[in-house]
Amino acid sequence: MQHKIYFTPGPSQIFYTVEDHLKSALNEDVMCISHRSANFQAIFAHARAELSKLLNLPEGYDIYFTSSANEVWERIIQNLVEKQSHHFVNGSFSKKFHQFALDYQKSSTATKVEDGGDFKDLSVPDEAELISVTLNETSIGYTFPIEKIKELRAQNPDKLIALDAVSAFPAIPFDLNLVDTAYFSVQKCFGLPAGLGVWIVNQKCHATATNLEAKGHITGSYHSLAQLKAQGDKYQTPETPNILGIYLLGKVAEDMNRRTARQIQNDTSYKAALLYQAISESNSLEPFVESKECRSKTVVVAKVNDGNEAILKSMTEKGWIVGKGYGSYKGDHIRIANFPVHSKEQIEQMADFLTKQ
Amino acid sequence: MQHKIYFTPGPSQIFYTVEDHLKSALNEDVMCISHRSANFQAIFAHARAELSKLLNLPEGYDIYFTSSANEVWERIIQNLVEKQSHHFVNGSFSKKFHQFALDYQKSSTATKVEDGGDFKDLSVPDEAELISVTLNETSIGYTFPIEKIKELRAQNPDKLIALDAVSAFPAIPFDLNLVDTAYFSVQKCFGLPAGLGVWIVNQKCHATATNLEAKGHITGSYHSLAQLKAQGDKYQTPETPNILGIYLLGKVAEDMNRRTARQIQNDTSYKAALLYQAISESNSLEPFVESKECRSKTVVVAKVNDGNEAILKSMTEKGWIVGKGYGSYKGDHIRIANFPVHSKEQIEQMADFLTKQ
Numbered sequence: 001m002q003h004k005i006y007f008t009p010g011p012s013q014i015f016y017t018v019e020d021h022l023k024s025a026l027n028e029d030v031m032c033i034s035h036r037s038a039n040f041q042a043i044f045a046h047a048r049a050e051l052s053k054l055l056n057l058p059e060g061y062d063i064y065f066t067s068s069a070n071e072v073w074e075r076i077i078q079n080l081v082e083k084q085s086h087h088f089v090n091g092s093f094s095k096k097f098h099q100f101a102l103d104y105q106k107s108s109t110a111t112k113v114e115d116g117g118d119f120k121d122l123s124v125p126d127e128a129e130l131i132s133v134t135l136n137e138t139s140i141g142y143t144f145p146i147e148k149i150k151e152l153r154a155q156n157p158d159k160l161i162a163l164d165a166v167s168a169f170p171a172i173p174f175d176l177n178l179v180d181t182a183y184f185s186v187q188k189c190f191g192l193p194a195g196l197g198v199w200i201v202n203q204k205c206h207a208t209a210t211n212l213e214a215k216g217h218i219t220g221s222y223h224s225l226a227q228l229k230a231q232g233d234k235y236q237t238p239e240t241p242n243i244l245g246i247y248l249l250g251k252v253a254e255d256m257n258r259r260t261a262r263q264i265q266n267d268t269s270y271k272a273a274l275l276y277q278a279i280s281e282s283n284s285l286e287p288f289v290e291s292k293e294c295r296s297k298t299v300v301v302a303k304v305n306d307g308n309e310a311i312l313k314s315m316t317e318k319g320w321i322v323g324k325g326y327g328s329y330k331g332d333h334i335r336i337a338n339f340p341v342h343s344k345e346q347i348e349q350m351a352d353f354l355t356k357q
Numbered sequence: 358m359q360h361k362i363y364f365t366p367g368p369s370q371i372f373y374t375v376e377d378h379l380k381s382a383l384n385e386d387v388m389c390i391s392h393r394s395a396n397f398q399a400i401f402a403h404a405r406a407e408l409s410k411l412l413n414l415p416e417g418y419d420i421y422f423t424s425s426a427n428e429v430w431e432r433i434i435q436n437l438v439e440k441q442s443h444h445f446v447n448g449s450f451s452k453k454f455h456q457f458a459l460d461y462q463k464s465s466t467a468t469k470v471e472d473g474g475d476f477k478d479l480s481v482p483d484e485a486e487l488i489s490v491t492l493n494e495t496s497i498g499y500t501f502p503i504e505k506i507k508e509l510r511a512q513n514p515d516k517l518i519a520l521d522a523v524s525a526f527p528a529i530p531f532d533l534n535l536v537d538t539a540y541f542s543v544q545k546c547f548g549l550p551a552g553l554g555v556w557i558v559n560q561k562c563h564a565t566a567t568n569l570e571a572k573g574h575i576t577g578s579y580h581s582l583a584q585l586k587a588q589g590d591k592y593q594t595p596e597t598p599n600i601l602g603i604y605l606l607g608k609v610a611e612d613m614n615r616r617t618a619r620q621i622q623n624d625t626s627y628k629a630a631l632l633y634q635a636i637s638e639s640n641s642l643e644p645f646v647e648s649k650e651c652r653s654k655t656v657v658v659a660k661v662n663d664g665n666e667a668i669l670k671s672m673t674e675k676g677w678i679v680g681k682g683y684g685s686y687k688g689d690h691i692r693i694a695n696f697p698v699h700s701k702e703q704i705e706q707m708a709d710f711l712t713k714q
Contacts, residue, residue: 006389011597014388022379031371031550032363034680067424067552070579070596077578103578187597193388195424195552195599221434221460222427239427240368240544242552242599323391 009337015191021251041235047250064228066197072183079209079225086128091137130160136168139326141301171268191341196245271347272297278354366694372548378608398592404607421585423554429540436566436582443485448494487517493525496683498658528625548698553602628704629654635711
């Protein structure tokens with residue numbers, strides 16, 4: 001049987017260098033070393049440095065490691081929101097983050113639009129301390145237009161803005177100065193095994209967390225922002241972390257820097273254009289997101305006339321594992337990941353196939 | 358250079374089958390598959406089944422996966438303690454858990470004894486809802502006697518008992534019926550890469566968490582016990598978890614079952630006896646924990662007259678990586694892990710070396 005290619009929107013195909021890096025990890029005893037050793041500090045520092053370069057991290061922004069993007073949602077609510085956050089909800093993941101805030105008994109609000117539709121109203125309640133924006137809704141392939149994030153930034157100079165960059169970074173270019181905090185998990189565009197989240201915060205976030213602590217709020221224990229910073233300043237973590245995950249992230253970020261973020265982003269645009277072109281030429285497919293500027297470049301979602309069963313079967317026969325629709329769209333959508341690991345050749349073959357459907 | 362052997366008390370030497378299982382994981386696309394796929398459910402079910410067998414899990418006890426034992430501390434406080442827990446503190450890790458409870462603004466109390474000393478007073482405040490016991494204090498090599506846990510159980514039929522089994526399971530035999538919840542991380546006795554915690558709970562824990570939720574308490578979001586159960590009942594997890602970690606845990610637990618828990622536990626006792634015998638014969642070493650029944654079999658801690666610098670240097674020259682003392686004992690103790698991966702031959706050589714010190 002031919003080997004499979006995973007076009008699933010995360011976990012997805014692992015980056016092509018991961019296997020070699022796993023071998024190096026074994027040779028370098030990465031799975032044995034103490035998280036309080038100088039060896040670990042070097043791994044932490046390397047991952048931070050390579051990510052900083054790849055994401056063009058602005059001065060004053062820090063990088064911390066958590067176990068998932070889900071965990072970052074929780075830590076943001078605990079550390080950066082006293083009473084109210086406001087969430088732009090256009091899909092299942094942005095909705096979940098809003099739910100996390102409600103679970104933590106915040107009076108959080110949301111602007112919801114129909115799935116696949118665009119946000120017309122960018123107003124935010126005065127009381128909201130933090131605004132949540134999802135750059136790339138993995139569930140339905142919706143991209144929040146960067147121009148609108150700029151507008152939110154300009155209109156809300158005193159509020160924090162949190163960016164969900166899951167399945168976007170580093171394939172989608174973004175100026176981190178536009179937000180105060182951003183986060184992602186590594187099993188999407190980085191092509192790494194799941195079990196690691198990356199949390200980026202600026203000094204305004206640190207000040208907010210310090211202020212909440214001073215007011216007597218519970219900010220979490222080992223993964224409060226203060227604890228992450230106290231240890232992170234020494235290139236360490238509060239707990240024994242996913243050391244292998246941090247090592248692999250540093251290595252793959254280094255590989256990506258060698259290719260350059262710009263090249264990865266240009267390739268992503270080119271491959272996405274091929275896929276959407278093919279979908280528009282197909283007789284049985286159409287893009288789920290109407291507005292062209294809101295169509296995700298990394299998670300291409302198409303509606304399938306008469307359901308996705310037949311097309312998924314044909315794809316599986318070719319060795320292509322493609323995502324079903326998310327949630328209620330399970331039987332009606334296909335979701336095709338267009339991540340840095342997916343080569344132009346693979347995407348050209350996929351586009352060729354889609355055109356004929 | 359000869360290859361190193363890690364006798365550090367976690368992370369430690371990886372179990373000798375891990376490298377092969379990593380290769381299988383690559384062949385089986387474990388790092389690519391969706392956490393909502395049947396493949397993942399099979400991995401989850403396998404890990405649970407093998408662990409259940411290895412730990413002799415009683416009827417009605419469930420196993421869930423978190424990112425670390427630190428996370429389990431937090432989830433226990435959120436889900437199982439309304440106002441007060443009581444902590445038996447004899448070392449840094451039991452102390453940390455007490456601190457987590459205080460961070461979450463509980464009125465938690467503690468019985469503290471001098472490091473290395475034994476608990477004489479087992480009384481627990483009436484108001485405490487949960488009692489925390491650390492079976493094996495990794496920081497100072499102290500083992501909480503099982504007879505005393507039985508006494509606590511008999512005297513406190515209405516309270517929950519939480520067992521910290523980090524660096525104990527599966528090398529130390531334990532009847533889980535004696536406690537309501539237990540937890541460990543995998544980078545100790547299981548010899549696995551760090552980044553995964555295992556949380557065992559019984560039905561009384563589920564009932565407690567349900568009751569706290571009904572009362573309006575915050576029980577966490579994605580990793581509330583209710584969410585872990587809702588997904589766990591389907592062999593799934595709320596978030597995209599450390600799939601590779603769960604896979605490796607299932608495989609290594611299977612390997613250990615082949616050897617049998619009893620054999621592993623017998624070997625652990627034999628090897629521990631060798632190490633303590635050697636320490637008592639040495640001129641410059643003595644066991645840190647006075648009471649013989651309280652000396653840990655898996656983390657053997659010795660005081661070194663005139664400091665540990667010279668002995669650690671000699672050990673490093675032999676390729677043996679041994680733990681320094683924890684915290685304030687950094688320069689005075691050595692900590693030698695005696696985990697299932699450490700063979701009788703390796704421990705015999707270590708004992709031989711220690712005798713001559």
